Amino acid sequence: MDLKSQKRMAAEILDVGKNRIWMDPEQTEEIEEAITRQDIRNLIDGGAIQKRKVKGTSKGRSRDKKSQKAKGRRKGQGTRKGRKTARKDSKQDWMENIRAIRKELKTLREEEEISQKQYRKLYDMAKGGFFRDTKHLQNHVENKLEQQ
8 A cells, every 4th residue: 555656746736745745544545546646636625635734833932931031030140142231232221320310410409409510510420420320429419518
């Protein structure tokens, strides 16, 4: 019971690989008798020969990983590739920092903890990269106000 040629013909007709051809095991005698392409077409129409669906790669595991990463997991030292600046741009880091510092400066000015002149001086210092973060700015303001 050699169905090699039938399988080959069916693959050509259905325009798929031989591995994707399914033949009904209960209708093997009918399939064996089919020797022309038209016979194969008739069997395909009858459902004795079918093409299997394409096997894809499941995205389930990747979805799980993505959800874990969204929670902050799977980002440890062993996962990282590239420098710190490759993972987070240094300009982006600067922008986040300077915006926070400038916002803090504005609140200090509005609450009149610092004068307009002091604000301008501290603003320029912040632009020059003097302050590490908002805490450093607050600490500097407190120490300077005590000295004056």
